[in-house]
Amino acid sequence: MNDSELKDFLNSKVDFYNQPSFIASDPVSVPHQFSRQQDIEIAGFFAAIFAWGNRTTIINKSNELMQLMDMDPYGFIQHHGKKDLKKLERFKHRTFNSTDLLYCVEFFKMHYAKNNSLESAFTRGMQQTDITVENGLKGFYDYFFSLPYVPERTKKHIATPEKKSSCKRLNMFLRWMVRSDDKAVDFGIWKKIAPSQLIIPIDVHVARVARQLRLLQTDKTNWDTALELTAYLRTLDAADPVKYDFALFGTGVMEKPGYP
Template sequence: MKKSDLKEFLDEKVTLYNNPTFIESDPIQIPHLFSKKEDIEIAGFLTAIISWGNRTMIIRNASKMMDLLDNSPHDFILNHKKSDLKSFENFVHRTFNYIDFQQFITSLQHIYLNHNGLEEVLAIKDATKTYQTAIHNFKNVFFEVEHQQRTQKHISDPLKNSAAKRINMFLRWMVRNDKARVDFGIWKSHNPANLSCPLDVHSGNVARKLKLLLRKQNDWKAVAELDKNLRKLDTNDPVKYDFALFGLGVFEKF
């Protein structure tokens, strides 16, 4: 397929899927329950972190998370007492259990009290203009507080060649600003041109069929290759094509 034809094809798919009906079946519906910036980003982060497996189960368990945070995640994180975390003890989403959830609340409190919040900690602060180092640095800050080793696996590290799919998805939600009002665009200090596609089985398989990706593994090297090709289609908003790749894979079985 010619580059011009591919762009036209993918742009049509973006229009098809990047609209409010997408929210109804996607985990992004959880942060859409909130209007306060900090509530949106915390709800989005926790939802993204458990976004692997069955989407219905992800949405159900993310809703349970919000209930346990009294449906006021920012206030809970800032003002909770250690005894408030006891109610988490029945929570589990696949390998993410109550110990991990409790740790995440402690780490998020540390980030909001000492590091000006998620937007600041995930910012790109070097000349690379990629989130690879930013996500690595974020993981270091996240685990500055005392923690159990088991919880570290729930935050990926792109410097160890992880695709960091869930954090890249979360970044898309927060940074990308579109008129369709699916993504939030509330992180004004970040640039959507720097975003990377959340690479998973579906988007990876479709990208390979469309010759946007040759690398077989879904790792950070594959993310970088896909980034390079998507930026040729749209320099300013390359990650809008996540809607096309995901929609083609999940809804159309492309």
């Protein structure tokens, strides 16, 4: 395919997958159960952080946590007592256990005591002139682990560009919170980060399809890879490059090999 054909192909896949029908089988379905912004943020954060492995399991474990929080995550964060926290001690998703969960709850309680939205946790390290959210992700990592006691094991669950991670899960969370269009898969409830600043959430599926389409020149999948792919996608749509996550991820997960 030439550049024009490739753009048409990717745009057609965006149109196909960026639909309300996409929601039910994706972790984004978890925050879609809520209407209050803070509930969406908290549910979305956990669904994104849990997003590795089987999607059905990710959704089920995220919903299990929401039920442990009485389907009121913001209320739980604000008003929980020792008895409420005790319920969380049996929670586990792969290598994420109750130690990690209780730290997240403590962080959210601290943050929401002073802020109405989680957006400020990601913008505290950013400047309006930043081309990408890289500084926002670095700032979030430092802020997230700024409490007096931090379990060392919990640090592996929150990525940062400082460690050359692709930051796939946090970039996916940011896509959910920042992007806005008439398809209503992404929420678009954050306004201080521009869609143009987002970085593609690159996982094995996205990377495989991108390489098959010759959008990537490296075999590695790290932060530099995410930047490289996003830079190309920005040539297709400078204002909303990460919309192509729908095309690359959808094609990689839901279609058999053999597409153009």
